[in-house]
Amino acid sequence: MRLPLAAATLAVVVSVLAVAPSGQAVADPTxxxxxxxxxxxxxxxxxxxxxxxxxxxxxxxxAERRAGYDRDRFRHWVDADGDGCDTRDEVLLAEAVRRxxxxxxxxxQGGRWRSYYDGRRTGDxxxxxxxxxxxLAEAWDSGARRWSxxxxxxxxxxxxxxxxxxxxxxxxxxxKGDQDPAEWLPRRAVCRYVGEYVAVKTxxxxxxxxxxxxxxxxxxxxxxxxxxxxxxxxxRLGGGAGGGGGGGAATDPRFGSCSEATAHGYGPYVRxxxxxxxxxxxxxxxxxxxx
Numbered sequence: 001m002r003l004p005l006a007a008a009t010l011a012v013v014v015s016v017l018a019v020a021p022s023g024q025a026v027a028d029p030t031x032x033x034x035x036x037x038x039x040x041x042x043x044x045x046x047x048x049x050x051x052x053x054x055x056x057x058x059x060x061x062x063a064e065r066r067a068g069y070d071r072d073r074f075r076h077w078v079d080a081d082g083d084g085c086d087t088r089d090e091v092l093l094a095e096a097v098r099r100x101x102x103x104x105x106x107x108x109q110g111g112r113w114r115s116y117y118d119g120r121r122t123g124d125x126x127x128x129x130x131x132x133x134x135x136l137a138e139a140w141d142s143g144a145r146r147w148s149x150x151x152x153x154x155x156x157x158x159x160x161x162x163x164x165x166x167x168x169x170x171x172x173x174x175x176k177g178d179q180d181p182a183e184w185l186p187r188r189a190v191c192r193y194v195g196e197y198v199a200v201k202t203x204x205x206x207x208x209x210x211x212x213x214x215x216x217x218x219x220x221x222x223x224x225x226x227x228x229x230x231x232x233x234x235x236r237l238g239g240g241a242g243g244g245g246g247g248g249a250a251t252d253p254r255f256g257s258c259s260e261a262t263a264h265g266y267g268p269y270v271r272x273x274x275x276x277x278x279x280x281x282x283x284x285x286x287x288x289x290x291x
Contacts, residue, residue, distance in 0.1 A: 076156035148237060
């Protein structure tokens with residue numbers, strides 16, 4: 001079952017410490033060392049806490065690529081606990097402002113729902129969509145293309161954090177589409193939306209592009225600088241089309257440069273993990289190429 005939303009509590013922080021050769025922790029203000037380490041495998045959940053504006057600042061910035069995206073790569077609306085209600089039903093049950101009766105086949109009757117994107121209410125759940133707050137295509141562009149299929153399925157059905165999935169009017173969801181906050185914000189509760197968007201990006205270790213980060217920083221300046229708390233989700237790599245080495249993705253044919261590799265949907269490659277790392281020049285020496 002989906003966990004209840006605790007009074008719109010926001011959340012997240014990513015460690016910004018690297019380890020020096022001596023073993024002593026040192027500041028890593030760019031987050032590059034942490035990214036290089038976590039890109040290999042992120043199987044362990046961690047608790048993260050940070051003020052909203054600081055959390056926005058720490059989101060890693062990388063160019064986004066749509067190459068290879070297919071919505072079917074995110075298997076969604078599964079019945080993970082076998083109770084007859086799929087992920088969409090579980091979100092509607094959790095977010096009902098008046099709890100519905102659950103009939104056979106998980107048909108919901110007699111409930112009431114409110115869409116925080118536009119303030120509209122309904123007693124008919126068929127008029128509401130369950131939105132991936134960070135859209136599936138946006139997640140793919142900013143990191144999920146490198147994930148295993150199982151990790152993408154967990155993301156698409158994430159009931160472990162009530163911010164990942166939200167029940168909203170179909171019209172609001174469809175006006176949003178796959179746009180990020182540089183392109184779309186809800187009519188209402190903008191600060192809540194931005195805080196939750198940043199929390200989901202942090203939970204799943206997703207990057208942002210430059211326009212997206214500027215929009216998040218600009219909007220966050222007009223919001224209360226609340227504490228955001230998140231439990232990061234375990235992420236495993238391998239299986240994304242053109243997702244880089246190490247996990248069963250298509251083999252890089254060894255392009256002439258990183259710009260060619262990334263244009264075809266390959267990379268990033270991490271030193272010590274991906275054999276492709278040695279094929280390309282690591283100009284900034286951060287242990288990651290073709291970012």
